[in-house]
Amino acid sequence: MRRGPGHTVTRARTVLRRAAVTALVAIAVAVAARPLIAQPSSQQAGRPQPQPAPKTATNPAPPGATAQPQTSGTKPQTGGATPAGAQPAKPAAGSPQTKGVQAPPPRKPAPPRTSKVWKGRGFAVVSGGAQLAAPGYTSTAVFKVHAENATLTANATVGIGPAFGARGGMRVWKNLAIGGGLELTSTSQTLDVTGRLPHPFQFNQFREVQGTADGLGRTETLAALELSWLIALARRVDMFVFAGPAYISVRQDMASRIQFTESYPYETATFTGIETTSVRGGGFGVTAGADVSYLLTKHVGIGGQLRYSYASATLKPSEQPAKVGLGGLQAAFGARILF
């Protein structure tokens, strides 16, 4: 197949369509999986948040609460923040912190604090961005020219391209969540091609040709099982670090034949392009990354993500298989939902 400009539009449409689906996947997986996880009370839902201030001195900590929220390096607050307009909490009877001490004066409500312990039930992330770097590969192809085997060697460089994805997970223990992610990337490849073309009239007389072909498409789909650990960085800023096994499927164009011109006496040939074949495959590998979120509301925020993935697949554009590295470094930004 020849390469050309219309190809990009079609590919972009495909990627957008898949991105939408991917987002749905993540959300649905996260939501549908909820009953499988021990459900905390509705008050615990949401992002890792400051422990609500007890209304009374006898108000026990909510069931399931394991620790007081606090920001690293901040002074521990025994009473927690008081919501705006609320009365100052009375110290609990017998409370060691308040025994014999007068209640503190009314003060301005403290802003929500970050927490070392995540009490939410899950999260969903939808992102769009770019694949910044990807492993290249070398492929060879053998094809008949003038009743003799010609060879093609292509060194491929994978360019930057759009990436869309979604991740989701359910908290299973402390700040650990288990979930999955889907990522779609669409990139184009540039090939540095070297060919050995047989002479039409004599055996074992080869002409060397070299050239470059670009615009070859490549679409990758990553599906990963991920363990995520939440780290609260600041008052509204959290970070998930995640890693897990991944399967990356790829569909890409690969060089299968050299197009060339030649004329008598055929001592040389001129590279004019390549013929490609669309090849599919996939392989298991790993993925890891970090996702930083800034919460705009209790449940919704925005954030950015860096992900590195790697897998390899053996693709066969012709009789000669080529080991192709998949994945790469992605940066993406988008919406976050915590619940």
Next chain:
Amino acid sequence: MRFVRRLARPALIVVAALSAAILFPAHPSAQAGSDRRAVAASDARDVRAWDTQITRMLRGGQLRSRGEEADLQLEGRSHERLDQYHNGVKVFGGELVRQADGGQAVSVFGLLYTGIGVDVEPALSPRDAAAIVAGMTGATIGPELAPELVVLPTDAGGYVLAYRLRVLTADDLTVFFIDAATGGVALRYSDLQTTIGTGQGVQNDTKKISTTVRNGAYLAIDLMRPPAIYTYDLKGNLARTQFYLNGLVTLNDSDVAADADNQWTDTAAVDAHAYAGWTYDYLYKRFNRQGLDNRNLTMTSIVHPVKREDWASVPSSVLNLYYLNAFYAGRGIMVYGEGLPPGVTVSGRQWNYFSGALDVVAHELAHGVTDYTSDLIYRNESGALNEAFSDIIGTSVEYFYQQAGAGYLKADYLLGEDLTAPSGAFRSMANPQAYDDPDHYSKRYTGTADNGGVHSNSGIANNAFYLAIEGGANRTSGLPVQGVGAANREKIEKVFYRGFTQFLPANATFSMARAATLQAARDLYGTGSDVERAVEQAWTAVGVI
């Protein structure tokens, strides 16, 4: 959150289906290209989708059925070809083929072009386009050959409105696409399907030959070199051979050596065809000469002019000419002897097809070169020089393509050593006396046989050529020659080529050949050069002063 929860179940279902679609795309039939879409639908879902799409495109005029044909191999099946159209103009190469079984589509294959935006109003008329092609080719284009307006997808990825016209010229069948707006040639290509086949030569060596596909058969017609090179197989029809050589009949495609699969087994045809091309290449690469007449004269080889099995019943004249000889018949035509059946010996040797020796083929073609240059009269000294020049070219071509050595398919100073078993030769340039030919002017044949000894006295010039390259002493005179060395044989080849083709008159003598080659040596390599010295010493050694 409630909203999200409500969506969860249906979303999960959708997601399950769609994620499978993402991970395992199930529509390889629709392969997006830059500007074309390859279709290869064979599973039921794809076929149904394309069947619907075809119906839609037929209604919209983007496809037109070219017709439906019954399947001759599978009963009940049929095949329909659908051409792609853009605003009523056919898109060249855009086509779908739908296979049906009892009216139900079974497969759809083809290729459609997308993103076409050309204006379909031509500035040129079909007659204008035909006139342009006629002007370029010199062909007379009749009214039946109306150019067809098409949308032509270009290699660069765009589209051009063009007139398509296929024209037969003297030696090619060319398809022209004339830009309907500018009158320029948007594309042209030969519709004669030239290809490279392989075949076994007389010595069981595998070589490539340039062939042409016509009517499903591979023909020994080489259109990859500037001159067309034909090899005819006259299938032992001596009368037809003679009629052709005398201009009474013309040969046609049915006379051309043919093969069904391009893996040729007719060793005589393979060698004649390949070696004719090799000789052309040698002349071009070594001397920048364009064929026999330097104007790319068509080269014609004839093999199997007689039947081998008839050898015992034919007159001796036929035996000597069409069995045990090869000859240049003028007008670029070579005839190669059939040899003798295996086991039959003449002079103690078995004789194979005469096209099986590269030096013999090149020798005959060199006669063609002589014909169009000095035209050395084929008798007495000029005739001997004529023969010597052919031997020189024959041997030089061997050295150009083959490794130096002894035996079959090796380059040496013997002539015709590849034809016989056990390996023998007709002549030797290194030692002409070994074949009873003179190696010195004083020993020249002065009788009238063989046109005054043209095949014998050639030994004198042959030996001069050999000594100028290899050096050594002439066996008769004993005079030493300091040759230029095998690594510099190209210099001596050029000197003899230049001298013989550029300077000699038709009735040249040996003495003139000496002067001509010395002049050529001085022209090419300077006065006092080692080449001039070698040539001078060589002629002196063979007694030509």
